[in-house]
Amino acid sequence: MRRVSVLGATGSIGQNTLDLIARAPEAYQVVALTGGRNVAQLAEDAMKFRAELAVVADPALLPDLRDRLAGSGIAAAAGAEALEEAALRPADWVMSAIVGAAGLAPGLRALEQGATLALANKESMVCAGPLVLATAAAHGGRVLPVDSEHSAVFQALIGEDIACVERVILTASGGAFRDWPAEDLAHATPEQAATHPNWAMGQRITIDSASMFNKALEVIETKEFFDLRPDQIDVVVHPESLIHALVGFCDGALMAHMGAPDMRHAIGFALNHPGRAPLPVERLDLAKLAQLTFRPACETRWPALRLAREVMAAGGLAGAVFNAAKERALDAFIARQIGFLQMAEVVEQVLDRATGEPGLLQAGITLDNVRQADHFARRSADEIMTPT
Ligand SMILES: NC(=O)C1=CN([C@@H]2O[C@H](COP(=O)(O)OP(=O)(O)OC[C@H]3O[C@@H](n4cnc5c(N)ncnc54)[C@H](OP(=O)(O)O)[C@@H]3O)[C@@H](O)[C@H]2O)C=CC1
Ligand SMILES: CC(=O)[C@@H](O)[C@H](O)COP(=O)(O)O
Ligand SMILES: [Mn+2]
Numbered sequence: 001m002r003r004v005s006v007l008g009a010t011g012s013i014g015q016n017t018l019d020l021i022a023r024a025p026e027a028y029q030v031v032a033l034t035g036g037r038n039v040a041q042l043a044e045d046a047m048k049f050r051a052e053l054a055v056v057a058d059p060a061l062l063p064d065l066r067d068r069l070a071g072s073g074i075a076a077a078a079g080a081e082a083l084e085e086a087a088l089r090p091a092d093w094v095m096s097a098i099v100g101a102a103g104l105a106p107g108l109r110a111l112e113q114g115a116t117l118a119l120a121n122k123e124s125m126v127c128a129g130p131l132v133l134a135t136a137a138a139h140g141g142r143v144l145p146v147d148s149e150h151s152a153v154f155q156a157l158i159g160e161d162i163a164c165v166e167r168v169i170l171t172a173s174g175g176a177f178r179d180w181p182a183e184d185l186a187h188a189t190p191e192q193a194a195t196h197p198n199w200a201m202g203q204r205i206t207i208d209s210a211s212m213f214n215k216a217l218e219v220i221e222t223k224e225f226f227d228l229r230p231d232q233i234d235v236v237v238h239p240e241s242l243i244h245a246l247v248g249f250c251d252g253a254l255m256a257h258m259g260a261p262d263m264r265h266a267i268g269f270a271l272n273h274p275g276r277a278p279l280p281v282e283r284l285d286l287a288k289l290a291q292l293t294f295r296p297a298c299e300t301r302w303p304a305l306r307l308a309r310e311v312m313a314a315g316g317l318a319g320a321v322f323n324a325a326k327e328r329a330l331d332a333f334i335a336r337q338i339g340f341l342q343m344a345e346v347v348e349q350v351l352d353r354a355t356g357e358p359g360l361l362q363a364g365i366t367l368d369n370v371r372q373a374d375h376f377a378r379r380s381a382d383e384i385m386t387p388t
Pocket of ligand 3: 147148149
């Protein structure tokens with residue numbers, strides 16, 4: 001039996017992962033499940049999968065978790081340290097599906113104990129790509145991309161020489177507002193932004209899809225994962241979300257990865273790697289689909305894409321600053337403290353401040369330095385957003 005843990009088990013990726021695990025219960029021993037605040041879901045799944053340990057991020061919810069698990073023999077714990085301890089429990093395969101920079105340290109711990117890390121948490125690569133990959137290499141572990149575009153690129157590269165790759169094209173749905181007139185975007189609400197045209201995902205990534213911050217993070221994630229130059233990475237709007245990414249080779253060939261917009265494709269690929277196994281996903285009927293459409297991804301309409309290029313040019317800890325500023329701006333948008341378009345303005349101002357802060361971006365990519373850059377960015381974003 002393979003020992004598996006799911007970090008962020010109560011979320012969209014976590015639940016899809018458990019759905020696949022539930023279909024082959026004889027194949028897996030569930031070690032640890034973690035959640036942020038949804039104690040009811042966490043306890044239910046911990047009992048259903050007979051987990052060894054359940055951890056909730058919010059310490060105030062530990063008594064509730066303990067009550068729900070009473071008599072089950074499942075250990076309960078809470079807080080940031082307990083999340084890292086959960087990730088350190090020996091497991092063969094660990095799903096990293098906590099949302100945000102909070103997922104970085106537990107993912108690193110999973111790699112430190114030699115696990116294969118199935119990485120949905122794109123923020124880990126944006127904030128600390130070299131550290132994530134070096135940690136895997138140092139402990140004989142492996143990082144498998146779960147973000148659909150990166151899983152697509154990974155699959156298109158199997159058996160290929162990375163030196164023959166000319167370019168990678170990431171597709172973007174365009175999010176909730178892809179057909180809105182630009183002048184309406186200033187008045188977009190969090191509820192409107194949190195409605196994705198194709199994918200069922202958590203609230204935060206869905207809003208990031210609408211602002212293209214999701215794609216901006218993914219461009220940086222691509223550079224880090226596959227060690228490409230920024231000019232080798234393009235984005236194209238593809239409203240159907242059926243092609244997830246394309247790899248262009250030096251002979252002009254373009255290898256596209258297609259599939260229904262269902263994350264069990266990418267999760268299942270990482271779960272079954274290096275093999276493949278049947279997955280409960282829709283099979284595409286190409287004749288019925290009839291056509292696939294593409295549009296340019298305009299960096300004026302979606303300034304997040306331009307900012308991603310600036311972050312890659314700056315290098316170092318710029319990714320950690322970018323991500324943290326975006327997280328705070330997103331918090332503020334969800335809380336209706338700033339408008340939809342202001343998110344990118346705040347992030348740009350934080351990046352400017354960070355660039356002017358001696359040594360901040362150039363410090364080595366260690367967990368401590370990432371945390372320092374992250375704190376700087378959050379504090380700066382809060383100052384910028386505080387009305388004077
Ligand atoms: N959803 C998708 O299809 C895709 C997601 N991703 C990436 O995967 C990750 C997860 O996304 P998604 O599943 O949509 O997100 P969700 O919001 O649905 O789930 C997030 C998970 O993280 C937990 N969590 C939230 N905050 C914290 C915290 N501070 N500490 C510990 N745990 C926390 C949540 O707990 P709780 O709910 O209990 O509060 C939940 O288990 C993100 O990085 C996202 O960008 C990438 C590609 C596709
Ligand atoms: C499923 C997945 O990987 C998401 O990151 C997806 O890419 C979001 O869609 P868009 O950002 O293209 O709208
Ligand atoms: Mn994606």
